[in-house]
Amino acid sequence: MRHKVTGRQYITEKCFGCGRDNPAGLKADFYNLENGEIVAVFQAPEHFQGYPQRLHGGVTATIMDEALGRAILAGEPDCWAVTAELTLRYKKPVPLGEPLRVVARLTGNNRRLFKSAGELLLPDGEVAVTAVGTYVKQPLGKITDLANADVGEERIFQDNDREFIEF
Numbered sequence: 001m002r003h004k005v006t007g008r009q010y011i012t013e014k015c016f017g018c019g020r021d022n023p024a025g026l027k028a029d030f031y032n033l034e035n036g037e038i039v040a041v042f043q044a045p046e047h048f049q050g051y052p053q054r055l056h057g058g059v060t061a062t063i064m065d066e067a068l069g070r071a072i073l074a075g076e077p078d079c080w081a082v083t084a085e086l087t088l089r090y091k092k093p094v095p096l097g098e099p100l101r102v103v104a105r106l107t108g109n110n111r112r113l114f115k116s117a118g119e120l121l122l123p124d125g126e127v128a129v130t131a132v133g134t135y136v137k138q139p140l141g142k143i144t145d146l147a148n149a150d151v152g153e154e155r156i157f158q159d160n161d162r163e164f165i166e167f
Contacts, residue, residue, distance in 0.1 A: 002164045004034035009073055010155040017066035020156075026063055028102075029158070031165060032074040039165055040067040040102040048096065055094035064088055064120060064131040067102040071116035072109070072135070080143055081114065081135040092128040099123055101167045112137055121167050 009030035011018040016025045017040075028042035040063060050056035065086050072079045094100065104118030113136055120129040140154075 002166050003037075003039070005031045005160060005162045005165055006034050007032045008158040008160045008162075009038065009070060009077075010157045012154050013156065017063060026059070026066075028063060028066065030067070030070050030073075031160075031162065033165070036074055037103055037105040038067065038071050038074050039167065040070075040104075041099070041165065042102075043099050044094070044096050046096055051093075053096055055096055057090060060090070060094055060120065060129055061086065061088055061131075063102055064118060064129060065133065067104040068116040068118050068131055068133040069135055071104040071106050071118070072114050072137075075106070075109075079114075079137055080140045081137050082143060083133060084113070084136050085134040086131060087133070088129055088131045090129050092122065092126060094120060094128050095122070101165070103167065107132070125167060 013019050013021040016022055018028050019025050020027060026042050028040045031039050033039060044055045048056055048059045065083055069081060101121045102118055104116050106114055107117050108115035113134060115134050117132045119127045122128050
C-alpha cells in the first residue's frame with residue numbers, strides 16, 4: 001500500500017538510530033506520513049547479527065524504541081523525550097540485509113507523557129515485531145549537557161526525498 005510522505009524528520013550526527021556520522025549505527029531514515037504516523041526505513045547490516053542471518057533482538061528493540069519515540073515528532077517537531085517503558089513482542093525472525101520498515105503512531109499524549117505503538121514490517125509486509133512505549137517529555141537540557149544554544153546545532157534537517165512510501 002502507498003502512503004503519502006509529508007516530510008522527512010531531522011537526524012543528529014552521532015545518533016545510533018539515525019546518525020550518518022556513526023559508523024556503528026543503523027542510519028535509519030524517518031518520515032512523517034499524511035495519516036499522522038511515522039515510518040522508519042532501514043536495512044540492518046551483517047554486524048548486527050544475533051543468530052545467523054537474523055537481526056539481534058537488542059538491535060530490534062533499539063529501532064523500535066527510536067521509531068516509537070519519534071512518533072511525537074509528526075505533531076510536535078520540537079519535542080524531546082526519554083523512554084519510560086518499552087514492551088516488545090517478537091513474532092517472526094528479522095532478516096539482515098533486506099529493506100525493513102517500522103511504522104509508529106501516537107496512542108496517547110498529554111503535557112508530560114506520550115504513548116505510542118508500532119510494528120516492524122518484513123519486506124513482504126508481514127509483522128515481525130510489535131511494540132508499545134511510554135515516553136516522558138523533557139527539555140533537552142535535562143537529557144544532555146548541551147547548552148540551549150547548542151540545541152539547534154544538534155539537529156540536521158533532511159530534504160524530503162520521497163513523495164510516497166510503500167508498506
